[in-house]
Amino acid sequence: MKLISAIVKPHKLDSVKDALQAIGVRGMTVSQVQGFGRQRGHTEVYRGAEYTIDFVPKIKVEILIADDSETLVVNTILESASSGSIGDGKIWVTPVEDAVRIRTGERGNDAIDQEQGR
Amino acid sequence: MKLISAIVKPHKLDSVKDALQAIGVRGMTVSQVQGFGRQRGHTEVYRGAEYTIDFVPKIKVEILIADDSETLVVNTILESASSGSIGDGKIWVTPVEDAVRIRTGERGNDAIDQEQGR
Amino acid sequence: MKLISAIVKPHKLDSVKDALQAIGVRGMTVSQVQGFGRQRGHTEVYRGAEYTIDFVPKIKVEILIADDSETLVVNTILESASSGSIGDGKIWVTPVEDAVRIRTGERGNDAIDQEQGR
Amino acid sequence: MTLLTHFNTGDTAWVLASAALVLFMTPGLALFYGGLSRSKNVLGIMMQCMFCIGAVSIIWAVFGFSLAFGKDVGGGIIGNLGLAGMGSNHTLIPGLSHLAVSPLAFGVFQMMFAVITAALIAGGGADRMKFAGFCVLIVVWTVLVYVPIAHWVFSPNGWLAHQGVLDFAGGTVVEINSGFSALGLAIVLGKRHGWPREAMVPHSVPIAVAGAGILWFGWFGFNAGSAGAANGVAVHAFLNTQLAACAGLIGWLIIEKVTTSYATTVGAISGAVAGMVAITPCAGFIGTMPSILIGLLAGLICASAVKLKFKFGYDDSLDVLGVHGVGGLIGTILLGLFASVAVNHGGANGLFYGGGLHLLGVQVLAALVTAVYALVVTAAIAKLLDKTIGLRVSPDDENIGLDSSQHAENAYSIGSSQGHR
Amino acid sequence: MTLLTHFNTGDTAWVLASAALVLFMTPGLALFYGGLSRSKNVLGIMMQCMFCIGAVSIIWAVFGFSLAFGKDVGGGIIGNLGLAGMGSNHTLIPGLSHLAVSPLAFGVFQMMFAVITAALIAGGGADRMKFAGFCVLIVVWTVLVYVPIAHWVFSPNGWLAHQGVLDFAGGTVVEINSGFSALGLAIVLGKRHGWPREAMVPHSVPIAVAGAGILWFGWFGFNAGSAGAANGVAVHAFLNTQLAACAGLIGWLIIEKVTTSYATTVGAISGAVAGMVAITPCAGFIGTMPSILIGLLAGLICASAVKLKFKFGYDDSLDVLGVHGVGGLIGTILLGLFASVAVNHGGANGLFYGGGLHLLGVQVLAALVTAVYALVVTAAIAKLLDKTIGLRVSPDDENIGLDSSQHAENAYSIGSSQGHR
Amino acid sequence: MTLLTHFNTGDTAWVLASAALVLFMTPGLALFYGGLSRSKNVLGIMMQCMFCIGAVSIIWAVFGFSLAFGKDVGGGIIGNLGLAGMGSNHTLIPGLSHLAVSPLAFGVFQMMFAVITAALIAGGGADRMKFAGFCVLIVVWTVLVYVPIAHWVFSPNGWLAHQGVLDFAGGTVVEINSGFSALGLAIVLGKRHGWPREAMVPHSVPIAVAGAGILWFGWFGFNAGSAGAANGVAVHAFLNTQLAACAGLIGWLIIEKVTTSYATTVGAISGAVAGMVAITPCAGFIGTMPSILIGLLAGLICASAVKLKFKFGYDDSLDVLGVHGVGGLIGTILLGLFASVAVNHGGANGLFYGGGLHLLGVQVLAALVTAVYALVVTAAIAKLLDKTIGLRVSPDDENIGLDSSQHAENAYSIGSSQGHR
Numbered sequence A, B, C: 001m002k003l004i005s006a007i008v009k010p011h012k013l014d015s016v017k018d019a020l021q022a023i024g025v026r027g028m029t030v031s032q033v034q035g036f037g038r039q040r041g042h043t044e045v046y047r048g049a050e051y052t053i054d055f056v057p058k059i060k061v062e063i064l065i066a067d068d069s070e071t072l073v074v075n076t077i078l079e080s081a082s083s084g085s086i087g088d089g090k091i092w093v094t095p096v097e098d099a100v101r102i103r104t105g106e107r108g109n110d111a112i113d114q115e116q117g118r
Numbered sequence D, E, F: 001m002t003l004l005t006h007f008n009t010g011d012t013a014w015v016l017a018s019a020a021l022v023l024f025m026t027p028g029l030a031l032f033y034g035g036l037s038r039s040k041n042v043l044g045i046m047m048q049c050m051f052c053i054g055a056v057s058i059i060w061a062v063f064g065f066s067l068a069f070g071k072d073v074g075g076g077i078i079g080n081l082g083l084a085g086m087g088s089n090h091t092l093i094p095g096l097s098h099l100a101v102s103p104l105a106f107g108v109f110q111m112m113f114a115v116i117t118a119a120l121i122a123g124g125g126a127d128r129m130k131f132a133g134f135c136v137l138i139v140v141w142t143v144l145v146y147v148p149i150a151h152w153v154f155s156p157n158g159w160l161a162h163q164g165v166l167d168f169a170g171g172t173v174v175e176i177n178s179g180f181s182a183l184g185l186a187i188v189l190g191k192r193h194g195w196p197r198e199a200m201v202p203h204s205v206p207i208a209v210a211g212a213g214i215l216w217f218g219w220f221g222f223n224a225g226s227a228g229a230a231n232g233v234a235v236h237a238f239l240n241t242q243l244a245a246c247a248g249l250i251g252w253l254i255i256e257k258v259t260t261s262y263a264t265t266v267g268a269i270s271g272a273v274a275g276m277v278a279i280t281p282c283a284g285f286i287g288t289m290p291s292i293l294i295g296l297l298a299g300l301i302c303a304s305a306v307k308l309k310f311k312f313g314y315d316d317s318l319d320v321l322g323v324h325g326v327g328g329l330i331g332t333i334l335l336g337l338f339a340s341v342a343v344n345h346g347g348a349n350g351l352f353y354g355g356g357l358h359l360l361g362v363q364v365l366a367a368l369v370t371a372v373y374a375l376v377v378t379a380a381i382a383k384l385l386d387k388t389i390g391l392r393v394s395p396d397d398e399n400i401g402l403d404s405s406q407h408a409e410n411a412y413s414i415g416s417s418q419g420h421r
């Protein structure tokens, strides 16, 4: 199994989620993060002083998948999260040694609700 | 070393934490996440319109452990986080190549505060 | 590639960020987490009752890097995040199999904005 | 600190307190609207409300009050500039020589009405208006829409006032006007991206409740202060305001419970507002039990009316039409049935109190005229501005949110500077 | 807008302003309670407060006011239905013919008291009550508990009033009543899951401070408005309210500092409320220095009393007993010592002012009767409802929180629709 | 509930309502300041504001009022203790025998002024003061700084009053005083760690807007209540307050737009406050159009003045000097130009109204004396306390934040007890 982690723009979350559902991904975990990168943060004005906020709000999506879905899932995120402008984010893939569904104790690929044959 | 990541129901955090302490785990890192899965989000009503909220509040627990504790820790989380109902969450295990305690610079298993012999 | 995850004290974030920039790290992702460890949480008083809050606010920094930067990045975080007092946090390193820049589709080390030769 | 003039102190105390209460309603509205907005657009709408206080008050003092309440230039259409600068405690307001309080007190009380009406319409274009465009819009709108309607109805020399229209505290001038102006604005601006597919739910209901609490509190000044004196009519208006708010709250919850099986907090505060909107024209003209009835109807009907936008496809983001427009229509028209001179000798009898159909006819006329005028003129102004200086933000800016794109601010910052052990 | 009746305008202005202030206290209480709640139960308690405004006001207008202040049916137990619908500005309220203001103004001022007393008791059952059950509870409670006690004490024909009990603004009717009613409710409902093991701390202290600020502001209307006129007694009541609040604030902080070595913000606002609770029965009857003393005692004692629940194991979630019940007892009883006719000719002299033990005895009697009656009858109503329609939510729903389970809402939504660059 | 004394009821109603409004300003300030603070220091500043209400009120009642308004001990420097305990409704205040209201009402109204002035200075030392040190500071400061200045200016027997200084509602006593006291405090405490390198931006602008709304609302009591009666002067003061606030709001936004190309919400509310600060001394002495001008100037100048701290390196955290100090100077001095007896027979004519240079000279004198005295004495007190009991928290505690280190509280808790399915 693999864990796909994607940092995306917040307003892209809905399209990423929809695209993943369309290819049979049945679960994911999402959190609010702050990104630092090429995309400069915005300027804030507070009582005459201007500040640059280094960190930009982003969304992190984590998806646990079976090994063979890696390419499909990565490409799907790539397409659905891209706006072509700086700050679109990153995807990275890490190996997962085991997965468990807490409710049932199922392990490995069975712990993931991916649809078959996709 | 391993990193155990568990997505659990928020109200299970206390029992997970207590169970892990009981088996000698001395540290963990917790964050608020939103889960998407089989468990459907709840319905919200706003001025006559009903919305389904896809994402369900969850807690992510991350625990860095020595290799030999994997089974014990996973099983402990499994027991203490399970309510038997949909949405109980997932646990996954990823390999960790190195760990450091920032305060002391200790590395590897020494960086983790696990109690000996458990 | 590697993913460096560091749990640090919130007020150390600025110095960690500055130190990483100084060694050529061009991107990172940051999130708010709650830590549990040796450092005990603070006491809270609410209408005469005293509570100990187990969890302590921490910041998690995630940095995707090329393999050869691991030592430099870990040491840089170690120095810039340390205050020498309990609760300074942990760093851990996990293997990354693939990385993608969403905007361009670049893969691997190209997906990371690290400066050359450092 | 000597006395200049000798107005009744009790009446003065009440009208000044009421003016303060009505002013307080606009920051209250900023909280109400802000709480109902998403977290990226909170300051956008709050800023629009605050700007309305600033700009509309100055316009009102310099010439708006005069155009609304000055000597009629003929035909009851608009006042002249004789009261420009608002005059002094000795000034005479045409047709209002019997005021119990200083004309300046009356003028500043009325100022607060102009302010909140302007702020209300911001809700129709929430989440997608350029700040600069909004500023110009509100200035033009105050002069071309608010001031004339105020003259027609509130000045004794206005043409609708001449017809005998009754509007105790602004069912037409404030409520129908703001509701239909907001509709015009919403139509010209077009829908927000993602609406109605995406859920656009309140980012902080507690803040909205705080705002609604302030609105409720302030409405006593709005309605009971419109008696212009601390007298028995003010007492009636006060009590009726409370009862209509309560009945509106209950009415809205009933509809919610029946249609969704949940009663919501947003529903409760929306219902209270709807009840107060509907009682606004009636407050000092009708009895206690009719007030409960009108409030209840407002709650029931407005709770249903806010769904019309999904059917007709206009994006009245914060339901100004559904609550203020529809609530204002309900109150203005039902006053034709329930008005009673037993409550207020200065009023009239409605259909149910032996007054025949005349009052009802006038009320319907005033309601329609206000609705159509507000809708058409506001839409025209908005269209013109959109074609010239631009009224709608770019898709990118809408995406980022107004707080960041228009004001370089974030409503909430819990960023890196939050230091903990 | 002509005058119907000729009440003193200054008194009318003050009583109307006061009524508005007292109404404002209930949204203020919603913020105070909501801020002190956990984030999953914020709207639950706010909604209960808002519902109380809606339901209790209507009940009061239709028949509650009449039962409380109407002609006594005999024995000083309850009024008749002669004032049903609240009458008009010309109505005569039995025993209150000397009112400086319109009976309708008096009636709507008193309405606000019934509202906030009902809302207060919600705090005793916070985090675990079904909304539907609460709605029924509050309706029954208003009729069976609030209205009778109001009649006994506030109506000049009530049996306790006949004994000569003094209660300027509701030490018995509002404070002891709400405190012991909340206790009854808390006992019947049982403890919240996890209490007292789990820390159940305020989710937003700033919101609680906002609420406390509104309560403080409104309390001037509550107490000084109870003079029924803008006279010297009102001035005394106003000043005493301020001083008792301040002394209560200091007193609570002293206890906190001594016992935990920290002075907390929640302690400061709780102490101010405790001081105002205790001064409520006394406000227009005692002097300035005794007010400081009573406020200080209230702060000291209530800061200790809120810990009793841990000892006795009843889960009075928001400390209604500890603050309102105990504070009310303190004020009601100490008035028997400090009352002085030098401050108010219409009052009496307490033990320390040469009045002997009579007043003290009556005050103790009224305090006990109110406490026992409120406790027993409220517990009985709650028990009955719990056995029939159900008053406590399921463990699952309690877990999820009232906002989501009872109202299909979230207090805060910063979800997927928050778009940023 | 009989009448003790026979003051005018309308004037009494207005002064009591105003006193309540001014009290409300301090919780409003707590929200304003709290919203502008970072989330770890919210309760620190709120607590300081609440403590000021508690402590200053009691000091005022026990002897502060007497020192300020009691019989002068000679030279117009300070009053005696003849009014200790605040007296009764029959007390005579030296030089104020013509009061339209009870001396107790006047005294409690003035109490609220002392409270908010004390709370204002907390803003200069925000984020780094020990709570215990602050408590002592504020007590000493009230006695050594506030009370004398109040005597000099507000008591008819004060030495500045004898010079003919005009200060309608506290341009010197409240505004210049708090601004320069805060400066003294900021200098003695030194800069916050990280300032000005780190961005220290508001954690919740909506809460700051709520606070500003309350301040605005309350300021009508502050200024128009200072007429001491519900008369024509009060009406002028009321209207002028509104217009100056509005013009200040616009002025600040203009500066922001020009210098940063954005108009911000914090700018809008800061500008409104600046306008109200500047109009405070002038409110009942000048006409409508000069009020707009003074408000506008205050907005323009204060928006620039808040940047001075970056230039001169003093860390006036919440810009008390930049807004209250500078705004107070503007209003106090410009009153020497614009005062007009046509508005208030009890005032004087300024330079532009034929009054020559005398008034201007006195105004400048009073402004300077107040600024220097407040700055020097406050700095001295702060220095002394810092050397003895300690006034600044440890770097660690500053890091963690005042909420946790000083009060063992968190403003927001959304921790582990937030249960969802």
Ligand SMILES: Nc1ncnc2c1ncn2[C@@H]1O[C@H](COP(=O)(O)OP(=O)(O)O)[C@@H](O)[C@H]1O
Binding pocket: A007, A034, A035, A036, A037, A038, A039, A040, A056, A058, A085, A086, A087, A088, A089, A090, C026, C027, C028, C029, C030, C062, C063, C064, C065, C101, C102, C103, C112, C113
């Ligand atoms: N080396 C990195 N490690 C972790 N996260 C990164 C890294 N570089 C970028 N990111 C994340 O990706 C986001 C986008 O990166 P950025 O450089 O701004 O634009 P782009 O991905 O288009 O080149 C950042 O905001 C950050 O959250």
Ligand SMILES: Nc1ncnc2c1ncn2[C@@H]1O[C@H](COP(=O)(O)OP(=O)(O)O)[C@@H](O)[C@H]1O
Binding pocket: A026, A027, A028, A029, A030, A062, A063, A064, A065, A101, A102, A103, A112, A113, B007, B034, B035, B036, B037, B038, B039, B040, B056, B058, B085, B086, B087, B088, B089, B090
């Ligand atoms: N493939 C996945 N990748 C990452 N997280 C997942 C995945 N599937 C489920 N989750 C997480 O686990 C939670 C519970 O999953 P769900 O399917 O609702 O119930 P269950 O685990 O009982 O089958 C989700 O809310 C989500 O946070």
Ligand SMILES: Nc1ncnc2c1ncn2[C@@H]1O[C@H](COP(=O)(O)OP(=O)(O)O)[C@@H](O)[C@H]1O
Binding pocket: B026, B027, B028, B029, B030, B062, B063, B064, B065, B101, B102, B103, B112, B113, C007, C034, C035, C036, C037, C038, C039, C040, C056, C058, C085, C086, C087, C088, C089, C090
């Ligand atoms: N085993 C662990 N797994 C994950 N995170 C840990 C673990 N141990 C500690 N942490 C994180 O590191 C932080 C600091 O740890 P702590 O034991 O308090 O101090 P120190 O690192 O100085 O020994 C904790 O708050 C927690 O976030």
